[in-house]
Amino acid sequence: MRFMLLFSRQGKLRLQKWFLATADRDKKKLVRELMQVVLARKPKMCSFLEWRDLKVVYKRYASLYFCCAIEGQDNELITLELIHRYVELLDKYFGSVCELDIIFNFEKAYFILDEFVMGGEIQDTSKKSVLKAIEQADLLQEVRHPCGASLGSTP
């Protein structure tokens, strides 16, 4: 996977994870372009499209588009499953996740993604395992604060 994007129907970016070093300026351009392409798609259209030299796999969950750009030899169908797994993880973590959760807890969304995927590849195929790791890490945030006053898990 080259990158993953989450964005709303209004074209607001909610998450961007890049697995290939790209300049900020280029990132902005690519994001803008791809968002336009995906948002123009009609509901009945295929979840896969060819864009530039990549394949794009996207799926809409409520008001959010989950979009992955993968390479030629990658399996689009399993990427759809990857997206779905990520949504399931978010759902389990936040409890019936909605776009607002991701807006207000974007850093958590990143933490969960980083526990699930690394360098564009899946780290762990067990939902339970990924969620447990997040849970444990969250606990660390609470426990480790030196001055006793808990900052909670919110920065």
Add this chain to the structure above:
Amino acid sequence: MPAPIRLRELIRTIRTARTQAEEREMIQKECAAIRSSFREEDNTYRCRNVAKLLYMHMLGYPAHFGQLECLKLIASQKFTDKRIGYLGAMLLLDERQDVHLLMTNCIKNDLNHSTQYVQGLALCTLGCMGSSEMCRDLAGEVEKLLKTSNSYLRKKAALCAVHVIRKVPELMEMFLPATKNLLNEKNHGVLHTSVVLLTEMCERSPDMLAHFRKNEKLVPQLVRILKNLIMSGYSPEHDVSGISDPFLQVRILRLLRILGRNDDDSSEAMNDILAQVATNTETSKNVGNAILYETVLTIMDIKSESGLRVLAINILGRFLLNNDKNIRRAMELSFALVNGNNVRGMMKELLYFLDSCEPEFKADCASGIFLASEKYAPSKRWHIDTIMRVLTMAGSYVRDDAVPSLIQLITNSVEMHTYTVQRLYKAILGDYSQQPLVQVASWCIGEYGDLLVSGQCEEEPPIQVTEDEVLDILESILISNMSASVTRGYTLTAIMKLSTRFTCNVNRVRKIVSVYSSSIDVELQQRAVEYNTLFKKYDHMRPALLERMPVMEKVTINGLTEIVQSNGETESAVLETKSPPSGLQPLSQANDLLDLLGGTDITPVIPTAPTSKPDSTGGELLDLLGDLNLTCSPVSAPVPQIAQPPFLLDGLPSQPLFSDIAAGIPSITAYNKNGLKIDFTFERSNTNPSVTVITIQASNSTELDMTDFVFQAAVPKTFQLQLLSPSSGVIPAFNSGTITQVIKVLNPQKQQLRMRIKLTYNHKGSAIQDLAEVSNFPPQSWQ
């Protein structure tokens, strides 16, 4: 200074902004606050501030001034700080900034941290955005972690190693020892990431690939793991819609593909498991299809046995049936995978898909099927059948340029003419709205209308249709509003041709043609006028001009493919010239029958037309009398003997048509009665082993000339016959001269040649007619 506002607070505030300007103002205000906070080196709230910065960065605002702060957070001891710090580094930093190198030491330390979650953070960051320098510095640490027994770290180390190898391929070697026991793990995370790592190594290095095949016996290990996944019962932890760990299955299949490619042993070792996966995986959900998709790719790419390939084709077939719009991929994949071995199976599936798919796919699918059929058709019959099915299923979606190609194909499949025209006729009977289908059908009916009404067909039960019925349908097409101008053109010409193919409806054809000579459509008008003229002033030439199309040859001239029409004996000359020739030429359409062949001084050849239709009658040898309606055929009127140019006169074996390779075929006397002797000499074509060229020589030993001599021949149904013009119609007496005539026999099934001949001539004031059977053909003439 008051505490900086919390992240959530900021987000809430910014979202209240009603305009872009308002938002920008809020952002700028907060950024200023954050900047001063950074300047004060405030450790307590650094984390909070960076988090806010990251949010604003996501909105599109510049945040580079926070880069160094991220590094400070990473260096902090607090887990919260590290978490945000690493996140910030991944979002704000990349290898373009020198700053990122400062991370190296922190990461190194954290890779050795006592808390695995800290180690995890470090591995993650390195594995996502580590530069080449960082990778070089830290590869050793990663390699160490790859050997740990902690599966949480091991899986991350594996993916980190993948990144390192991508950045610095030379470092691949150092990870090799650590890969030894990776696949012995039970933990699926480790298994998955290990397979990814092994894939990366095998893809990058042929040496690695060979090593893993031979020394590590990777294939059996992978087969074992895959087998367990399929056979083991329900595992709630890894289950997705009833399938156990599809992600791992897909990765294993992909690695197997690489290992099995071009390697017989590996391919064999994975044969069974591939068959198992192919058969046992559910296709009702996307997850099953994902696995099957990967399986098909693997089966087709390795050296799989035919049974396995058939299985793969069946899977593709199932994909194509799937209504899921994502299965469009399967169509593209199917066409890419068609080859000579699997074409029959693949085509079945693709035709089924063509029938049932959405209209938006039909044109592409039809074109794809034509292309694949042309390249890989196992037989002409199959090719014609396939094309017919496409035309009848999706006739209006076929691209216009396919029509001439299809016509050429049909023309060249001589033995299938009756079958083809019958099927096409049936196809348009109910519905003639699909233009490409109607065009091809009209053309064929015009060409082979005689075969159509003959009521005989070997390939399928013949239909009984009268000449009137055929003309009815063609007229309906002409009149119909649905017919495009081009289609009408085809149809009018077809009707015209039938004036020589049909026996009893010439007047009807004349009537139709004369009506259209005042058509508003200029194209039709022109044709009609010319056909009318043909009826009025050149009626004696009509049969010749409308005769059956000979086999067309595709000649590539200057890189362009041109269809060159070659008539029998003018073949040698025409091959070098470009068609169409001049003469009565209503249109420049490539398939227009009325193009005079030859174009120079070569006048058209009139073979005795009835004799080139023996294949239309069923049974064994043709009975020349009666069923061919010879008596009312206009052609049986005195055949105009047009003087042949000199080089055609010598029907001798030295004709430039073929090279004489079969010098040794003995000639035979086919007939010898009442002073008339007919000898056959043979030649085989060295370009087409199914063709035999027979040159007949008729001589007359009586004391009076034999005049109006006509030689006709018929062969069994599996053969095709073409009779060229005789040198003359008079056999002089006293063996003082001969009539020569060339017969070309097509014998695709290499059956024993038999022939029935009919001779008619005038001798001593009376008309003589005789039938004879020739069965003494030497084996070399047909084997």
